[in-house]
Amino acid sequence: MSDMITAELVDLDLSADTKEAAARALAERMVALGRVTDLDGFLADVAAREAQMPTGLDGGIGIPHCRSAHVTEPTLAFGRSARGVDFGAADGPADLIFLIAAPAGADDAHLTILSSLARQLMNSEFTDALRGVGDPAAAAALIRGDEPVPPAGAASPDSVAAAGAASPTAATVTAGAGAPAGAGADRRDGADSGTEADSRTEAPEQPEAPGQPEAPGDVEASGRAGEPAFRIVAVTSCPTGIAHTYMAAEALENAGREAGVELTVEPQGSAGFTRLDPAVVAAADAVIFAHDVPVREKERFAGKPTVDVGVKAGINRPAELIAEVREKAARGEVTAGSAPATPVERAGDSHEGYGTKLRKWLMSGVSYMVPFVAAGGLLIALGFALGGYKVDKAPSVMDHFLWTQADSWGALLFQIGGVAFGFLVPVLAGYIAYGMADRPGLVPGFVGGSIALTINAGFLGGLAAGLIGGGVVLAIQRVRVPAALRGIMPVVVIPLISSAIVGFLMFVVIGKPIAEAQKGMTDWLNGLSGSNAILLGMLLGLMMCFDLGGPVNKVAYTFATAGIAVAGPGDAAMKIMAAVMAAGMVPPLAMALATTVRGTLFTRTERENGKAAWVLGASFISEGAIPFAAADPLRVIPASMAGGAVTGALSMAFGATLRAPHGGIFVVPLIGNPLLYLVAIAAGVCVTTTLVIVLKSLRASAPGAATATGEDSAVPAAAETAAKTAAEKKESVAA
Incomplete structure (x- = not known):
């Protein structure tokens, strides 16, 4: 270094x-x-x-x-x-x-020094x-x-330096600082890292030289009354693999020594990683994953009690993780194949409530479903645009396709989109189960989702099938099984038993009631008119603008797309889709307009973000307003919700319809009553823009307060230019 x-x-x-x-x-x-x-x-x-x-x-x-x-x-x-x-x-x-x-x-070599x-x-x-x-x-x-x-x-570093001490x-x-020499993870041999004495416990003694073998009695001393110590293997990783990865490894090792357990860590950093000795993994009593990127070769740790958390939990509370995994081992809880959480949407650490975990599981399913919605919905919309409103009655393009006819191309796009839409409910169910139980949950989830389509249980049936599939797999993983069967559990036993249970429940027990509920909801939507439809549009507009792409936004969006993800969506379903997309366009467009009209109320970074927000808003990407909401949530979010409610209500009142689940202004030709639809969007944008400007202006004009940006004080006119220049220099990093 x-x-x-x-x-x-x-x-x-x-x-x-x-x-x-x-x-x-x-x-x-x-x-x-x-x-x-x-x-x-x-x-x-x-x-x-x-x-x-x-x-x-x-x-x-x-x-x-x-x-x-x-x-x-x-x-x-x-x-x-x-x-x-x-x-x-x-x-x-x-x-x-x-x-x-x-x-x-x-x-x-350089990265291992950084890890040190x-x-x-x-x-x-x-x-x-x-x-x-x-x-x-x-x-x-x-x-x-x-x-x-x-x-x-001891003396300060300055005095040490002055003394001219030898420089190791x-x-x-x-x-000597309690970390392995140089290469950090590369010296792991699977036995010494969890049992060596902590060199910091006795300050007068010199630390052991790197690589020095421990005394034969050290391992036995780590146990209790001659019994072998509890053995844990751990994996740590972070997105860049430079700092958090090795800090979590060090924290876990230190906590392991204090708890009297043998804890061996495999840091999977940017410099590569040295795999734990298979014998060490086989002998381990439990596993800890502290990671923010997928664990590489995770299947090595199958069939062991596992705690799966983010890397910062490994740094901040390693002793709790050790205690938790020991409790799981005492209860006989094991995981088949990998920890019960996904790399993308983990269920969270043990301290999260079931409400938080349920939200993450559902969002895991929705996040994988949305690309199918966008692709399939836009293909169907383009099919209608090219082939006319009767394109859904066209014969299969395998039997009839003319290269020179627009109707044939429209039918082709429509039928491809219909196939993509056919995956919506199975993908939703499959990845809800995946969010709960990782790969073993995919099979029962997809099977349950497909059954939901077969019995016309639709979107609600997919939700139920995903939750049931994941729950069944988690229950099976808690059952103690002989060591000889652990290898076939994730590929044979779990898919077989879980699919049979989910299929039985969906076909015989809960499928019919859910299908009836789905039909009742569809009939209710189709019967909405007048003030009821306007109130629904207002509610959906509020939801779309509440968290700008977050869980509440996704609930409203999924509700709308589920309505049009059928062979012949009703008029009410298409009105709901139009209201949802219109409201979702309001926040970014309003922020873009506000930064243009009253740029002095915003930082330079926000003004730059405002330019991008024009495109994002026009494309129906609500997340374009997130930078503004994060900087000033108490003003931006309520103003956005007000504008979204106005747009949603007006869209429903105007009777605008939409077959496409995405696209923004680029699918306006596919919208029923397009001119009034644009009027609804413009009205909501004006409401939000006005409220944001008024609220930020009130804050800026408060006695002794800084402006809404928090960077330009109420300075005399003579100093205003210099103050703005200095502020812009400070902000250029974010730009």
């Missing part, structure tokens, strides 16, 4: 107030040394990584980091803030900030020394490992 950080890359008086400003200040030092070639491009990569998951850690640490094509060599910059900078940690702002810049093709730093951050003596150091050169030396970490109560290698210092 000797070349990775120097005194020029250290700022002990970092004055930034935001994480963007802190990243910019440290990145500018990298640019000055030629380590970064494009400041804005690099900061955009840092911001993209930050958007995946906050990089703040408990204990006052922020570690923004990324891989970037704009980095010439692996570089580390360090800043210390007296006021603290919010990096999203649960315990508050960070005062120790490390900006890690790795080239897009960084070699393994991440492990050092779990050592309180190391962080305390950084908080007390008074010279940039000494801070850089401490981080590089040129100076040993002083034990608690970076790897030795890392090992």
